[in-house]
Amino acid sequence: MKILTLIAGVLALLLLLLSGPLYQAEILGLMNAFLAMRIALIVGAVAIVLALIQVIFMRKTLSWSATGVAVICAAVAIVIPLSMMNKAKSVPPIHDISTDLVNPPKFVAILPLRADAPNPAEYQGEEIAKQQRAAYPELQTQKYQQTRDQVFDAALVAVNTMGLELVNSDKSSGLIEAFDTTTFFGFVDDVVIRIQSDGQMTLLDARSKSRIGKSDIGKNAERLNGLIAGINTHLN
Structure with a gap:
């Protein structure tokens, strides 16, 4: 035996x-x-x-x-x-997480990479927004006193530090797009960061969405929290 x-x-x-x-x-x-x-x-x-x-x-x-x-x-x-x-x-069975649930950042340069992805690039609206509010209330639009360029540079450093694969970095439009590949299954999640000026404040929103699967088991929210923490570290 x-x-x-x-x-x-x-x-x-x-x-x-x-x-x-x-x-x-x-x-x-x-x-x-x-x-x-x-x-x-x-x-x-x-x-x-x-x-x-x-x-x-x-x-x-x-x-x-x-x-x-x-x-x-x-x-x-x-x-x-x-x-x-x-x-x-x-965690809720969702795979699209954003700090802005009303007007989430949109994928642009990454769209061709998602052409064959089972999960569409479009945001699915209130159906998942309600679940995210309950599960991840901390994920909201980030507001900074620093300039738009300073926040953009800090976000770019955070993206590189996290090991994300950069797809597009456009300071003029305030957009950064990248993707992350999980180690074990090799799942690909796409990330877009939007940085805008609002008077004397700079607003940063980020979104992370899986290309495949109904539930991300909390990975996208975890990624956004890590990204925001990294940006805050570089700005302090």
């Missing part, structure tokens, strides 16, 4: 670790990649049960090293999918 336990634990971990790369390599579709993660969780749970049976009933023949490796592999295969599921349940 110790060999079976070890195989189950290692298999669970491999299923988890390969689900993302196999999706990126277009060997698995998105639904099958998610299915692989769920199977990894189940196989991991089986490995844990087998390990417990050995610890309780088969101590004399127990290999602590093999069982330990199996449990560690299985635990990783269980914890990561569960954490993702719990995070998905804790």
